[in-house]
Amino acid sequence: MSTTLQELRIAFVGAGSMAEAIFRGLIENKVADPDRIAVINRSDRDKLERLQARYGVQVSFDTEGKNALIAAADIVVLAMKPKDVESSFAELKQHLSSRQLLVSVIAGLSIGKITALLETDAPIVRTMPNTSSTIGLGATGLSFSAGVSAEQRGLALQMFESVGIATVVDEPLLDIVTGVSGSGPAYVYYFMEAMTKAAVEGGLAEQEARRLTVQTVLGAARMVELTQEDPAELRRKVTSPNGTTQAALQTLDNHQFCEGIVRAVFRAAERAKEMGEAIAPGVNQR
Numbered sequence: 001m002s003t004t005l006q007e008l009r010i011a012f013v014g015a016g017s018m019a020e021a022i023f024r025g026l027i028e029n030k031v032a033d034p035d036r037i038a039v040i041n042r043s044d045r046d047k048l049e050r051l052q053a054r055y056g057v058q059v060s061f062d063t064e065g066k067n068a069l070i071a072a073a074d075i076v077v078l079a080m081k082p083k084d085v086e087s088s089f090a091e092l093k094q095h096l097s098s099r100q101l102l103v104s105v106i107a108g109l110s111i112g113k114i115t116a117l118l119e120t121d122a123p124i125v126r127t128m129p130n131t132s133s134t135i136g137l138g139a140t141g142l143s144f145s146a147g148v149s150a151e152q153r154g155l156a157l158q159m160f161e162s163v164g165i166a167t168v169v170d171e172p173l174l175d176i177v178t179g180v181s182g183s184g185p186a187y188v189y190y191f192m193e194a195m196t197k198a199a200v201e202g203g204l205a206e207q208e209a210r211r212l213t214v215q216t217v218l219g220a221a222r223m224v225e226l227t228q229e230d231p232a233e234l235r236r237k238v239t240s241p242n243g244t245t246q247a248a249l250q251t252l253d254n255h256q257f258c259e260g261i262v263r264a265v266f267r268a269a270e271r272a273k274e275m276g277e278a279i280a281p282g283v284n285q286r
């Protein structure tokens with residue numbers, strides 16, 4: 001296998017939000033050429049036409065063409081929903097070969113189960129990315145099956161580092177990565193929705209409210225990144241004794257803000273495990 005993504009063919013099986021976030025990042029950052037990226041889905045033709053027109057990726061609308069794109073790929077990215085894994089893998093396994101590198105983004109699905117369901121000896125990279133990969137600010141956790149070579153590890157890291165940061169973890173830790181950074185953007189959006197709602201209720205125009213909220217979140221995240229200070233210390237610097245922030249934080253504490261976030265992260269991690277276990281429950285992991 002070649003050492004740069006640019007020379008390889010990558011097929012995305014699944015054309016949803018996560019697949020698009022990754023291939024858009026790869027294309028816009030010029031890490032992979034669109035004419036070497038194939039995107040396959042189950043039935044949504046309009047979606048494939050839109051993706052083809054927008055990014056110039058390769059698509060096919062018939063089964064034979066889709067199978068040919070999969071068979072020709074050097075890297076196959078598994079990007080369907082957990083509920084569709086069993087049916088799609090049953091079809092997919094006939095078109096894969098052990099020379100290919102398989103990259104899964106499917107929450108909760110273990111390397112052992114992927115190996116067993118696809119009846120494959122192919123090397124497998126299990127990942128947990130997030131949708132911020134779309135703008136090059138993704139955060140991805142990765143684990144490798146024993147058969148992934150050093151070169152293939154490099155390619156997988158290149159793929160996800162080109163759309164953000166990537167960190168290699170032991171496979172069981174991917175569930176907590178899911179709770180933190182996989183699902184995490186949604187918690188931040190939820191927080192922003194609440195902040196904007198309060199701003200509007202307090203009298204600001206919607207657009208003004210949104211602009212102030214976005215800049216506040218951006219500014220706070222960049223402060224942590226650039227100053228390298230502990231968020232707790234940065235929080236202390238905003239909080240004047242007996243001032244407005246202290247009153248607000250006390251209100252958040254009264255509503256178990258911190259506990260709510262901690263519980264949410266652990267619940268998402270637990271849910272990832274449940275979802276993985278619910279896929280082909282009878283199958284013996286390899």
Ligand SMILES: NC(=O)C1=CN([C@@H]2O[C@H](COP(=O)(O)OP(=O)(O)OC[C@H]3O[C@@H](n4cnc5c(N)ncnc54)[C@H](OP(=O)(O)O)[C@@H]3O)[C@@H](O)[C@H]2O)C=CC1
Nearest residue numbers: 014015016017018041042043044080081082084088106107
């Ligand atoms: N969204 C996120 O923030 C994240 C998602 N993930 C993981 O990414 C995966 C995909 O999620 P997401 O992108 O949100 O899902 P979407 O629902 O947006 O997309 C799923 C895609 O899978 C396709 N698909 C379903 N069955 C098949 C099949 N048999 N063959 C080929 N394609 C098929 C669908 O095609 P069609 O529309 O034609 O049915 C659709 O294009 C999930 O496993 C999720 O756990 C991981 C990290 C973050």
Ligand SMILES: O=C(O)[C@@H]1CCC=N1
Nearest residue numbers: 107130178182183184
């Ligand atoms: O909600 C989900 O199941 C997926 C996995 C991580 C983010 N979205």
